[in-house]
Amino acid sequence: MKTFKTTVLIGSAILALCLPSLAQAQNSKIGVNSAIKGDVTVQSGEMAAAQAIVSEPIFLGDNVNSAKSSTLQILLMDETTFTVGPSCELTIDKFVYNPNSNSNSMSAKVKNGAFRFMSGNVSRSQNSSVEIDSPIASMGVRGTIVEGAIGAEAVRLTRMAGALPAGVTPDENASLFILRGPGPNRATGARQGAIDVTSGGTTVSVTEPGYATFVGAAGVQPTPPFPIPDKVHEELSDVLRTTAKRNKSGGEDPEIDLPDPLLELDKPIYDFEGPFGPVNPFECIPGLTC
């Protein structure tokens, strides 16, 4: 009896401790909107979807939707970066991060559009689990940078790469996963990246930067890794990363024209006084403006 009471007490205590955490979990701030271009909405809990604003928090379970030509970068509390490209739907449904723990985890669902993911501290912990799922495939991420596309965009890009598998009719959930870096020839101590994509009971690992795997439809196995041509990379980068603006003549707009200190040496020192007073009254600053 005593044992039973003790068990009940301990169980109650654990439950009491856990319930608030579980309740909080749905309302936990897991990151912020760190950069926005165009129209991106965030729908949080029971609230209506609202335009994303830089510095506004992102909570667990928020639904992120981007319009055409729009981009949002989310910075999570573990320094993970999630960038969603045009026409993307994203939900981060799990985020467990304790800087002092070795068992952190994160998972997200991308239903449509292009995305880019850069691992943060969660993936550094020993027993970490980072997973990004499309409606038909699951991708495990090992300390890396990964890009992807879901839906029509995935089919289009894979076709451009000449890697559409024969005998498979891609559906609206077709998924493309691309590994970026760090690669095996990295000159840093960063961990080499890899992704494991699972579908139809088969897992395909991609370990070479610039390689990808494609899942055409539900229940279909991922393709063997194939290289991503520059053209495909260029298209994805244009929507997920950055392109310097073009001016009317097709060149790049000039950057801010701040003086280069090393080239300021060309100016003479004016420091003379003629017999009629300082003949160059428009003095400049020796060593600074002259």
Add this chain to the structure above:
Amino acid sequence: MKITYLRSTIASLLLGTSLNLAFTGFANAQAISFEELIANPGNVSMELQFARQQERTQNYLSALSAYERVLLNYAENDEARLRYAELLTRLDDPQAARREIEILEKRELTADQSRRFIAIGGTPVSSDGGGGFFGEVSAGVRYDNNIGAALIEFPFEVDEDDFAGTLSATAGYATPVSDSLSVHLGVHGNTVRHEEISVLDYGTWGGFAGFGLQTGDTGKLSFDLVYNNTNINNNRYQRQIGGRIKGIADVSDTVQWVVNAAYFDQDFEDIAFQLPFFGTVTVAGDEGLRSGGYLNLATGPRIKLGESAELGILVGFDDKSADATRPDFAYDGWYIGADFNSMVGEKSYIKAEALYRDLSYDDGIREDQRLYGRAALGVSLDSVISLEGIDLFLETGVAYLQRKSDPSPPPISTGFPDYENLSLDSRIVAKF
């Protein structure tokens, strides 16, 4: 003379202290926490500083994402893109690095950036191994409301306001010769021609040649030999031969510390003037006695203010010697100067500079306080004239100069009168 030595000693001590503080400041540059970063999204300076900090602590993916955030909002930030490309290269994502390199190959990079760009396989825009021409030509007019008063007060009236035409040009070439060394050379010239008071016409021309040295990740040194020649009223008057050393240390991603030291040997020659009523007057004998050395020491920060503005502050010390028989030709003194440059939109800029000098002449009698300031607005003329590789601006400025001598000379004398002048200028500036 003892006073001169004392001032020089104090200058050296202060310079040393400034250097010490600068490098201590660098060592202790305040770290930015991730919490601070996410509390200030969109703060480019903070993002860049954070990125550098993450690189130093080998948190490369975090650095990479910081550069991406900057580039998402400021795609024209070449420095961020170059660092981004460098990092992609080191992380073995050659395809992604190549894309950034291709973008940078269309951009004009500084000599230092070119050197780093070549190191990751890029070809700078000049496609000549990282070298590039640089230069600026400007031509314009200036109105001074009291320029005649700069002269010694004659026992007769002279027109004190005047119009003048101005012309200046600088052209040079800089190229890296190794990962850490670049060389540069160039020429310059300028002239001012007055409508009435031709005594104040002057022109300078000269050249410079030297090299720049990258010292670690955060420092640069440059050494230059410089030659300047000055004509006044069409007479050769002064010649300078000397050298400069300039050191720049990155204190943080937004602050650089600059240290300058220059020494010139100066030769002065007699000149002849056309004076009202007197015709040609040759000033004989004395002018050569101005010859001697000129030392300039200066130090101060250059601070980037956001993405489009920069402020420089410099505290300096001058010491000019002359023939021992003419201590009134020699002086030393402190100065403090500042300059500010900022883009206004993509097509205009504002710039301002100010200088205050406090000179003490070696005759022990004369003290000068001089104040000069100029503010200008430059507007691009690209929409009117479009020239390949040349940026044209119309720059309009207003300047003020005040000189006070103590003790003030009597009304009619051979001394130096107190003097102030307000000027308006407008010039076409071509930068290439």
